[in-house]
Amino acid sequence: METPLVEFRDVTKRFGDKTVLDGITLKIYENQITTIIGKSGGGKSVLLKHIIGLLEPDSGVIMFQGKPLHAMKKSEWNEYRSQVSYLFQDNALFDSMTVFENIALPLRQTTNLRKKEIESRVMQRIADLELSEAADKYPSELSGGMQKRVALARALVTNPKIVLFDEPTTGQDPIRKNVILSMIAHYRRKFGFTAVLISHDIPDVYFISDRIILLWEGKVGFQGSYDQLAVLKHPLVDEFLRSLEGFRDELTGLLSKEVFRSRYASTLGPEPTVSAALFSVEFDRLEETLGSQAAVAVVSALGDYTNRYFSALGGFSARQSRNQILTIFPHTTAEEARKMVSGFGKKLEEEAIAGIQDLAHTKVGVNHCFEVFIWAGITEVSHGEEIKEIVEKAASKQEVVATHRCEFGGMA
Amino acid sequence: MGRRNPLTLFFYLAGRQTVRIVGNLGAILIFFITAFIKIFQRRQAVEIIQQIFYIGAKSSGIVTLVALFTGMVLGLQLFYTLIKFGSEGVLGTAIALSLVRELGPVLTAIMITARAGSAMAAEIGILRISEQIDALYTMRIDPTRFIVSPKIAASIISFPLLTAFFDLVGILGGYLTGVVLLGVNGGTYVYRVQSSLNISDVRGGFIKALVFGAIVSTICCYQGYFCHMRDGQHGAKAVSAATTSAVVLSCVMVLVADYVVTSFIM
Numbered sequence: 001m002e003t004p005l006v007e008f009r010d011v012t013k014r015f016g017d018k019t020v021l022d023g024i025t026l027k028i029y030e031n032q033i034t035t036i037i038g039k040s041g042g043g044k045s046v047l048l049k050h051i052i053g054l055l056e057p058d059s060g061v062i063m064f065q066g067k068p069l070h071a072m073k074k075s076e077w078n079e080y081r082s083q084v085s086y087l088f089q090d091n092a093l094f095d096s097m098t099v100f101e102n103i104a105l106p107l108r109q110t111t112n113l114r115k116k117e118i119e120s121r122v123m124q125r126i127a128d129l130e131l132s133e134a135a136d137k138y139p140s141e142l143s144g145g146m147q148k149r150v151a152l153a154r155a156l157v158t159n160p161k162i163v164l165f166d167e168p169t170t171g172q173d174p175i176r177k178n179v180i181l182s183m184i185a186h187y188r189r190k191f192g193f194t195a196v197l198i199s200h201d202i203p204d205v206y207f208i209s210d211r212i213i214l215l216w217e218g219k220v221g222f223q224g225s226y227d228q229l230a231v232l233k234h235p236l237v238d239e240f241l242r243s244l245e246g247f248r249d250e251l252t253g254l255l256s257k258e259v260f261r262s263r264y265a266s267t268l269g270p271e272p273t274v275s276a277a278l279f280s281v282e283f284d285r286l287e288e289t290l291g292s293q294a295a296v297a298v299v300s301a302l303g304d305y306t307n308r309y310f311s312a313l314g315g316f317s318a319r320q321s322r323n324q325i326l327t328i329f330p331h332t333t334a335e336e337a338r339k340m341v342s343g344f345g346k347k348l349e350e351e352a353i354a355g356i357q358d359l360a361h362t363k364v365g366v367n368h369c370f371e372v373f374i375w376a377g378i379t380e381v382s383h384g385e386e387i388k389e390i391v392e393k394a395a396s397k398q399e400v401v402a403t404h405r406c407e408f409g410g411m412a
Numbered sequence: 413m414g415r416r417n418p419l420t421l422f423f424y425l426a427g428r429q430t431v432r433i434v435g436n437l438g439a440i441l442i443f444f445i446t447a448f449i450k451i452f453q454r455r456q457a458v459e460i461i462q463q464i465f466y467i468g469a470k471s472s473g474i475v476t477l478v479a480l481f482t483g484m485v486l487g488l489q490l491f492y493t494l495i496k497f498g499s500e501g502v503l504g505t506a507i508a509l510s511l512v513r514e515l516g517p518v519l520t521a522i523m524i525t526a527r528a529g530s531a532m533a534a535e536i537g538i539l540r541i542s543e544q545i546d547a548l549y550t551m552r553i554d555p556t557r558f559i560v561s562p563k564i565a566a567s568i569i570s571f572p573l574l575t576a577f578f579d580l581v582g583i584l585g586g587y588l589t590g591v592v593l594l595g596v597n598g599g600t601y602v603y604r605v606q607s608s609l610n611i612s613d614v615r616g617g618f619i620k621a622l623v624f625g626a627i628v629s630t631i632c633c634y635q636g637y638f639c640h641m642r643d644g645q646h647g648a649k650a651v652s653a654a655t656t657s658a659v660v661l662s663c664v665m666v667l668v669a670d671y672v673v674t675s676f677i678m
Contacts, residue, residue: 052550081552092547106551109455109558158551 003066005030005162005194006051011060013046020046022218023060028162028211033188033195035205038215039240044198045089047215048164051196052084053077082110085155089167091147093139093154100126100135103154110158125153128190130291145176145293152183156191163188165197174250177201178296181208182322186287202241203249203257207322216240227388249319251296252303260318260326264387267330274381275329275337278394279306279401281374283323298372299323305351309344320391334380341376345401348374374402443556443637444564444630450557451565459562460569467528467563467629468570472577478523479516479578483585486510490586491594503596504604507586508579512609512617516579518670521571521624525662529632532563533658536636537651545637560637564629571625572618579617616677623673627665632658 004027013021020043028034028051036044049055050062053069062069064080072080093102103125107118126135129149139147148168155163165184169177181201185208188195199205206212206226214222214229222232232238247259255263267274281302286295303325306317310327317327329337377398381390416424451460486507494500536559539545548555583605590596639654640646 054546054549078552084550086547086550088543088547090542092543094544106553109553110551154551 002029004028004063005065006196007063007066008047008050009061009063011050011057011062013043013050013055013057019218021050021057024215024218024220026213026220026223028194028196030161030194031192032210033185033197033208034211034213035209036196036198036213036215037200037202037205037241038221042215043218044215045166048086048166048196048198051162051164052086053081054086082158083161085158085160085163087148087151087155087163087165087168089170091139091151093147093150095139098136098138099131099142099150102139102150103157106154106158121157125157128156128187129153144172145179148180149183152187156187156193159191160193162194162196165195165199167198167200169199169201175293175296175300178204178251178299179292181205182283182287182292182296184208185322186284186292203319204251204322207319249303251300252319252325253307254303254325255316255318257318257320260316260328261387263316264328267328268381268383273331273333275332275334276379276381276390276394277327277329277337277341278320278377278379278391278398279325279327279374280376280395280398281323281372286372302348302374305348306344309347310340313340315340320387324391324395326387326391326394328381334378337378341378341401345374345376348402349404372404373400375399376401440630440634443560443634444626447556447560447564447630447633448626450554450561453557453561456557456562456565459558460565463562463566464570466531467524467566468574471524471527471570471574474523474527475520475574475578476581478519479581480585480588482515482519482578483507483511483582483587484589485585486515486582487586487589487594491590491596500590500594500596501600502604502608503586503590504583504601505608507590508583508605508609509613511579511582511586512613514670514674516582517571517575517617517620517624518666520575520578520621521628521666522663524567524571524574525628525632525659525666528567529628529662530655530659532629532632533636533639533655534651536560536633537639537654540637540640541647541651555637560633563633564626567625567629568622569625571628572621575617575621612677616674619677620670620673623669624666627669628662631662631665635661 006028008024008026011021011024012019024047036047038044046055050057056070064072067076069077069080094105097105100122104118104122107113107121111118113121123135126132129152131146131149131153134142134146134150139150142150168184169180172180181199181204184195184197187193197205206229209226211224212222212226212229213220216222221234222229229241247256248254249256254260279302281298283295283299286298290298299319299322303317303319306325306327310317310329313329314331315327315329317325320326329340332340375398377394377396379390379393379397450456487503490503490506490510491500494503494506536545539559545555545559548558587598587601591598591601635654635658636651639650642650642653645653
């Protein structure tokens, strides 16, 4: 069995009379994104601060690669600390330093690198995180999203093995939240670190997480994958998760997965004729070409347009992953659904994705060409079929239904 | 706490308060020793020079102004006192000794406390409440070495220099009122200043300035650094309370230390 990168064994932490962590036992695996969810004041940040050593447990053991932190020699402890970075909720950037100086700070203070080497490493991170224009600015001159990127650049400049994100999306609008989460997923792939994050952004955070840990009443209520969480039967936890998710997906305006599931269940009569269409965009390629913000905006526009178009025709939709939207058409055959989707594709090309051009200008300029494909797979739904099965079936039948292609700044 | 008789309650509260004060003094002393040792670590020179600029050079304006008017007031007051005894000739002696031994170090310390000490406490307090001190820790940068040590080093260097500057400008202020305004002989004034000042007077003032520099910077940094641990005060309110405490406590401790040091060197 795989050895966890970080492991908590029966960790307890009290502040005065209040027990914040009550015998926590959990595992965090290498190269995964682990998300910690739970009620406010439930000890999530306290847990994160234990990993980096800002707090120490009253009892219990925290292990890194099987070695207890408290038993480490000074050199081992320093070595461990050099592999962990922390991204604070409010970024904790130094207001009196420029973006460059903020990012260079850990290298200048903790390494013996030459000035030129530090400069080259910092400029590399600045370029990676698209901050070139902001290098000489002060944090107060930047937007919230850019400050977050600066904090991320500072956290990544030392090439850490683990990055801890304390509520990285708090106070951001739905698009910005998704941009930050996409950014975390994107850079985790690019730099190969292990991410541990605290977030309340359900369902968005599920789409990027490999593992979810639910803190409940100071204990671990659940740890595992999203699919395992979805079938967890716990009335209080269900209520809490539903309260976080709400009735609508903030980003797209589509139904939340829970509401979608119950509407789908009520659609299935004794002999129903139900069809489904799965729409998707190539999110990763879009992110690579246009940047996170434009990629998220494309998903948002697609969701919004899908919602408006198919609601009028009796359909209902929900996001199934970061880039997939499933629409159910009650009392509709697959052939009828195909015609509806074909009409939708034409309208989508004419009305919705034309706006992508404006988004793209900010990133690639008018003289660069890029493409956006919207895919759709249509399938008939059998009685009692699970949503997951429908998604798999429809995904295997996907073909392009709408295209956006620019040539020398124009539309094809 | 249960019901206690007034005498027991008095001793209980007095004892608790004493333990708290002694505990705090011990914590401040440990804080100073820790920060002082880290002055001599690597990568400190640039930070210390920057802090000398903020604490020392930028305080020179206000120190000049206060020193000038202190010297001028001393010139006026002492002239009208000495003339009663027909001793206005020793005006230079009286002004020089008052300034070099006592007023120079004390007033300089109080002025720097007001200008730079309050800024130190507020700056460190804001770093604390905005988690920047925690951020330094997560980046493996020792917050005491990075933030506190340069300020203490700069204060220990700046205080004696500014005190010497204060003394010089104060003596000049006394000259302006005593000689230029009230007609004391200029040569006598300068001669009295030169002949009455011993090296022990200068050394005493210098020692006081060193001690005050250490006290003021340590108290101000300590108050800011631990502002998040103040009872019932959080965020901006904690920073504001820490700044107030830093200034008040520094001024009181300067006067207490002035007495202690004077009694040792006299």
